[in-house]
Amino acid sequence: MVDILNTILYGATGVRHWWTLPLIVALIHLSLERERLLSKHLYDSYVGNSAQPPAAGKCGEAERRARTLDGSCNNLDQPSMGMLGYRFSRNSAPEWVEDGSRLLVPNPRDATNKLMVRDTFKPAETLNLMSVAWVHFQVHDWMSHKRGVGTGEFIHVPLPEDDPWRPQQTEMLIPRGINDSQSGDDPKQHVSFANEQTHWWDQSQIYGTSPEINDKIRTHVDxxxxxxxxxLLFTDVDGMEVTGMKQNWWLGLALLHNLFTKEHNSICDYLKEHHPDMDDQELYDKARLINTAVNAKVHTVEWTPAILSDEIGYIALQSNWFGLENTFPDQKLLVDTLRATGILSHPSAYGIVGNPAKFYGVPFSLTEEFTAVYRFHPFLPDGITVVDSDTGHPINGEEIPLIDITFRKATSIMHNYKYKDLLATFGTQFSGAMVLNNYPKAMLDFTMPYDNPPTRIDLSTVDMIRDRERGVPRINNIRRSLGLPAFKSWEDLNPDPEVIAQMKSVYASVEDVDCLVGMAAEMPRPPGWAFGDTTFTVFVVMASRRLMTDRFLTDDFTPEYYTQEGIDWVRNATFKDILLRHSPELKDLLSTVSNPFAPWTFK
Ligand code: HEM
Structure with missing residues (x-):
């Protein structure tokens, strides 16, 4: 049914780019596409393999009522689903998974030098640096693949003859990723990797996944x-903030970890005011549920529409949360009719949140493709100039280079500048664009400070190696594996002759183009979108799925679990209000801002 309708609406019309269809037709197409992808493009990494999911503890009353630290018991029928250590699954069927034989083909460092390194900063003029901090903050909630630092096992990437790192070195050593594969695993599935975070959208980056860290961040009062x-967050012995997860720490993360720690405490005050009988644990558990749902909501109805900045993106994302029914209240009859005839799915018509969970027959975990399409390092600028939040004038004049706002230097900046000025800086400065030759130079030559031994890396080369190591198909096979038409020629991927010439100097064929390079190269895109259709397709399936499968955002998004005040808090929450709650000094600056992830301007 879905396929037939989609063919009529999209394929048979001969329209090459679905986003050029009339709005309502494009929205119906999207709804049908999501059903198609969810029904056919989820592949569990435990099926056919000998490995078992990690063991979950017992799901008693406490685990039923609140999010657990290790993510177990979100699903009461399969308590280990999506928990810490659970494998990443895939959107591509096993036959599309790369087998590792092309790990160094073509040389990823050559691809970086020619196609990724930033020549001049290309801004994304619809996005600010806050949007970059935000997405990284969320990524740290969702995923972290284990790096094999200290195992002594490296991938040796030969440096091209004209490489800037020569003659000091002739190869780059990248610690191998630690895979979770076992001898009885299906060889067709190549390799599987486990998540060091929980797969659920549960703010584990703030609350931690171990009792030790969680104990360290809590006051145990109210x-x-x-x-x-x-x-501000306390500083740990490592010189960075005491918080749940602080890998790849930088100022953007520090700002948001502080913000949502403050927000948690405000929620506790509010709950205590209405429920003076609640003890410390109950207040903490409910505040975590509410804080988490607020993050999921802001990401869905504010951040993503900023990234997909047009009418289709706005409506599609509003309806992911609220349903088309509430996005177009005056079109209720049309929505009900489209739903009754099966043209619109239940989630599209009535929203995902607060409606029954849906699994499409596959246990939930995030996918390797989803990790791959979140490699947004080109969003990072070369540096920041801190501005006064009242006047917009630079403070201390000079730009602080990107490298000097990373790791413990970020923590010093948090203490040396005013919080409101740092927020204003992130609000007013542009993000980089996800296009070719826009990878910040600082990320192309830096040493991971906490690795033992320290490793000098170029993150773009590492990004490509990781995708290849994890069996993520090249961009054209991702498209085929998702049932999208492949790029038939270089021009299909990007019509610019100069870009094509440069790509041809690295890749023998359009079939070889890496996911990362393909994501940056893909053109045309819908106007206002930060990336192309391939990336978007992975988002369509996975952004919906992580909402649809979470008990606390679906079946149990109820007053019983959240309190009525908690449900109201989530319903009313906007990112602007959160910023203003903790930095009321930004009132003037934010007065003209409608989406806080688009650049703010001084009057
Ligand atoms: C200064 C800021 C940042 C630093 C220092 C940084 C550094 C790193 C490093 C070292 C890795 C792991 C490389 C490996 O696999 O060996 C990584 C992975 C990754 N980064 Fe970043 N990053 C930064 C910002 C961002 C931003 C803004 C995003 C946007 C979404 C992002 C998304 C990712 C993703 C998706 C991965 C893969 C995670 C995984 O393998 O599970 N990073 N980054």
């Missing part, structure tokens, strides 16, 4: 988290 006398 449900609250620890903040110092300046209202």
């Amino acid at each position: 449900g609250k988290l620890k903040l110092d006398d300046d209202g």
Whole structure:
């Protein structure tokens, strides 16, 4: 049914790019596409393999009522689903998974030098640096593949003859990823990797996944988290903030970890006011549920529409949360009719949140393709200039290079500048665009400070190696594996003759183009979109799926679990209000802002 309708609406019309269809037709197409992808493009990494999911503890009353630290018991029928250590699944069927024989083909460092390295900064003029911080903050909630630092096992990437790192070195050593594969695994599936975070959207980056870290961040009074006398997160012995997850730490993460720790405490105050009988644990558990749902909502109805900045993106994302019914209240009859005839799915018509969970027959975990399409390192700028939030004037004049806002230097900046000025800086400065030759130079030559031994890496080469190591298909096979038409020629991927010439100097064929390079190269895109249709297709299936499968965002998004006040808090929450709650000094600057992930301007 879905296929037939989609063919009539899209294929048979001969329209090459679905987003050029009339709005309502494009929206119906999207709804049908999502059903098609969810029904056919979810592949569990445990099926056919000898490995078992990690063991979950017992799901008692406490685990039923609140999010657990290790993510177990979100699904009460299969308690280990999506928990810490659970394997990433895939959107591509096993036959599309790369087998590792092309790990160094073509040389990823050559691809970086020619196609990725930033020549001049290309801004994404519809996105600010806050949007970059935001997405990284969320990525740290969802995923972290284990790096094999200290195992002594490296992937040796030969440096091209004219490489800037020569003559000091002739190869780049990249610690191998640690895979979870076992001898009885199906060889067709190549390799499987486990997640060091929980797969659920549960703010584990703030709350931690172990009792030790969780204990360290909590006051154990009134449900609250620890903040110092300046209202900031405490500094740990490693020189960075005490918080749930702090890999690849930089100022953007520091700003948002502080913000949502403050927000947690505000939610605790509000709950205590309405429920003075709640003890520390209950306040903490409910505040975590609410804080998490707020993040999922802001991401869905504010961040994503900023990234997909047009009418289709806006309506599609509003209806993911609220349903088309509430997005177009005056079109209720049309929505009901389209639903009754099966043209619109239930989630498209009535929204995902608060409606029954849906699994499409496959246990939930995030996918390797989903990780691959979130490699948004070109969003990072070369540096920041801190501005005064009242005047917009630079403070201390000079730009602080990107490298000097990473790791413990980020924490120093948090203490050396005013929080409101740092927020204003991130609000007013542009993000980089996800296009070719826009990877920040600082990320192309840096040493991971906490690795032992320290490794000098170029993150773009590492990004490509990781995708290849994890069996992520090249861009054209991702398209085929998702049932999208392949790029038949270079021109199909990007019509610019100069870009084609440059790509041809690296890749023998359009079939070889890496996912990362393909994502940056893909043109045309819908106007206002930060990326192309291939990336978007992976988002369509996975962004919906992680909402649809989470008990606390579907079946149990109820007053019983959240309290009525909690449901109201989530319903009313906007990112602007959160910023203003914790930095009311930004009132003037934010007064003209409608989406806080688009650049703010001083009057
Ligand atoms: C200064 C800021 C950042 C630094 C220092 C940084 C550094 C890193 C490093 C070292 C890795 C792991 C490489 C490996 O596999 O060996 C990584 C992975 C990754 N980064 Fe970043 N990154 C930054 C910002 C961002 C941003 C803004 C995004 C946007 C979404 C992002 C998305 C990712 C993703 C999706 C991965 C793969 C995660 C996984 O393998 O599970 N990063 N980054």
